[in-house]
Amino acid sequence: MKQGTESSSLPSNTGNLSIFSGKYRDAIFDNKMIRYAVNNRTHEADAIQTYSLNSDGYRGPEFSKNVDLLFAGCSFTYGMGVPEEAIWGSQIAAKLGLSYNNLSIGGASIPWIVKQLFAYFNEYGNPKVLICLFPQLERTFLPIDPDFLKTGVRHLERSTMDLDENKSIFNIDLSNLKKNSDRPEYSKRPHNVEDVISKDVLVYLSIQNIRLLEQYCKSSGIEFLWGTWSSSFCHFMEEDDGLLNNYEFDGYVKLQQKMWKPRRLNSYPDIYWETEEAKLKCKSEHGRGPCECKSSCHQDLLEIYGDNFSMATDTLRGHPHYGVHRHAHFAESFIDAMSANWKNPDNAKQ
Amino acid sequence: MQNNSLYPIHPGESLSFSGNYRDAIFGDTLLKHPNHDRFSYLDTAQDYNLNSSGYRGPEFSKNIDLLVSGCSFTYGIGIPENGTWGSILSRSMGVSYNNLSLSGASIGWMTRQLFAYFKEYGNPKMLICLFPNPTKLFFASDPDILVSDDGYVETSTQDADGRKSLYSTTLHEVRQPKDRPEYSRRPHNLKDIISLDFVIQTCMQNIRMLEQYCRATGIKFLWGTWSKDFSHMIENQGLIDLYDFSSYVPMDDELWSRRDGPLSIDLFYKNQSSRESCLSNHIGKKCDCHESCHADLAAGYGESFYRGTDVFENHPHFGVHRHIHMAESFMSRMQSN
Numbered sequence: 306m307k308q309g310t311e312s313s314s315l316p317s318n319t320g321n322l323s324i325f326s327g328k329y330r331d332a333i334f335d336n337k338m339i340r341y342a343v344n345n346r347t348h349e350a351d352a353i354q355t356y357s358l359n360s361d362g363y364r365g366p367e368f369s370k371n372v373d374l375l376f377a378g379c380s381f382t383y384g385m386g387v388p389e390e391a392i393w394g395s396q397i398a399a400k401l402g403l404s405y406n407n408l409s410i411g412g413a414s415i416p417w418i419v420k421q422l423f424a425y426f427n428e429y430g431n432p433k434v435l436i437c438l439f440p441q442l443e444r445t446f447l448p449i450d451p452d453f454l455k456t457g458v459r460h461l462e463r464s465t466m467d468l469d470e471n472k473s474i475f476n477i478d479l480s481n482l483k484k485n486s487d488r489p490e491y492s493k494r495p496h497n498v499e500d501v502i503s504k505d506v507l508v509y510l511s512i513q514n515i516r517l518l519e520q521y522c523k524s525s526g527i528e529f530l531w532g533t534w535s536s537s538f539c540h541f542m543e544e545d546d547g548l549l550n551n552y553e554f555d556g557y558v559k560l561q562q563k564m565w566k567p568r569r570l571n572s573y574p575d576i577y578w579e580t581e582e583a584k585l586k587c588k589s590e591h592g593r594g595p596c597e598c599k600s601s602c603h604q605d606l607l608e609i610y611g612d613n614f615s616m617a618t619d620t621l622r623g624h625p626h627y628g629v630h631r632h633a634h635f636a637e638s639f640i641d642a643m644s645a646n647w648k649n650p651d652n653a654k655q
Numbered sequence: 656m657q658n659n660s661l662y663p664i665h666p667g668e669s670l671s672f673s674g675n676y677r678d679a680i681f682g683d684t685l686l687k688h689p690n691h692d693r694f695s696y697l698d699t700a701q702d703y704n705l706n707s708s709g710y711r712g713p714e715f716s717k718n719i720d721l722l723v724s725g726c727s728f729t730y731g732i733g734i735p736e737n738g739t740w741g742s743i744l745s746r747s748m749g750v751s752y753n754n755l756s757l758s759g760a761s762i763g764w765m766t767r768q769l770f771a772y773f774k775e776y777g778n779p780k781m782l783i784c785l786f787p788n789p790t791k792l793f794f795a796s797d798p799d800i801l802v803s804d805d806g807y808v809e810t811s812t813q814d815a816d817g818r819k820s821l822y823s824t825t826l827h828e829v830r831q832p833k834d835r836p837e838y839s840r841r842p843h844n845l846k847d848i849i850s851l852d853f854v855i856q857t858c859m860q861n862i863r864m865l866e867q868y869c870r871a872t873g874i875k876f877l878w879g880t881w882s883k884d885f886s887h888m889i890e891n892q893g894l895i896d897l898y899d900f901s902s903y904v905p906m907d908d909e910l911w912s913r914r915d916g917p918l919s920i921d922l923f924y925k926n927q928s929s930r931e932s933c934l935s936n937h938i939g940k941k942c943d944c945h946e947s948c949h950a951d952l953a954a955g956y957g958e959s960f961y962r963g964t965d966v967f968e969n970h971p972h973f974g975v976h977r978h979i980h981m982a983e984s985f986m987s988r989m990q991s992n
Contacts, residue, residue, distance in 0.1 A: 426871060
């Protein structure tokens, strides 16, 4: 690929409607991965963790061809606030003796994850196992033309900027969209994305991307599992009349989100109940007050990680991340769901 | 289906997904059009025989040799089924084929449908797509927030109330930013809100995913476009020199010209010099030039050889002659590979 230093425009009946240049053009038209050679989105603000990035700007080992395990997601899979070896994907790889790559970045949307995965497959071949921890459905990957749209809820992807540093592709989180009835009746250009985008569009784009990925893996012989940390997405999947009971989602893994209770924002520890009864008992005893209940599981990890066991050092106000404890449970859930030959490290490599 | 799935978005408020709308968004099965009469009632000259899934051509069957996909041009508006480029190609190669095309289809619709087809019927040996302009968007409407005034409503994707559905909608006439209204009123018109960048990015990503799927599964994949805007962008503005477009097949658009109007005749020149000669001799007058290639087939197809009977004003479709040349272009690339 030549460096994207020139411009391409789309002719139309009304003239040149759009100009694509630089890395913005590359990100839209190329079939290569978006790389983050200077990915300092989060770790500048997180004093405790050391985030070693590979040469493509991703956390974990250098990308290599036909790796055993590829996992992908957003900041929860990137491992914000926890050491690299404690990320749920790293734990799976360590327990099963598998090589792995981690294709994750803070703020990622499902469309970003899927776009990147297809580009990864193109460059590095297919992994044997793919596991994704998806964010909520209302995130999307959106090119922003500043003449039309603006947004305040964004992760600017600097590695996708055009030559004028005017346009780029954003991962944006629209989960806090106003109710339809509360949105302004009139909007002025450039429009706030939050005022004019319908959630239906976002839900459709996210689900369809998952469907494309499912079929790719099915046809390519990749074992594909996925779950979500999003309680709303999780509820939507697992409720009585939810998607799981109506449609085929073979790769979906329940992550037992109902068994966890986060404390207050920013520095809360995750509290885990091993049973529904323990959860109800705790709730009845402590109500809305402080809960000191702690699970006795994974005490070995508690000794290693200290405070990181129950809480991550969080740098995003109002959006806390999980400690090592919950990562350990995610890893367990995914390992349980993996086909039998992967659970025996001796068989896995064969 | 009467069930309703509610996606929690605010305390006490949920997004509602019901009926066929829910199935279309969350299911992984092919959108079928058993009562598909979108335009056949407008065009009585042709016999549009549909298979049991609502698509033109043979019944869908497992592990077919050749799958073709596209919009109305691949569906074959105005011409007999045996004159569509997909049908011609399958006969020329002596292979079985299916045609997964629908009038008004967008690249987003095609990609969704192709992956669903792969799941239901397995992978074809060859996949050839004739894409429309990359300025069509396949999207979900919400009549309270965002609507389209000229989309193709996929009636087979409507919710239980008939309020929501999926659309393929064209934004190719979208205005320059400065020409768009400064203010927009809810429900917003897609054309006033959505940037062309978003639509093109979505379309390109879909094509890239299809390419990778075919590469990984051993499907021979080729694609072209009837859209002059799209082919110009790829061929003349240099994208093909910058990025990997090895599956792309030029359709030699520059060798064709059309008369104006809904009953336009496609004129073909075998080379650029004959085209320029004709244009200089007939400029401002009717041009009756027509190359003699494939004249042996003209008699068999009658008027539809030169033109498609068009039911859409200002959006004429090609006759069989051009379909033959498109089939030849794909065939030539297939043989060279």
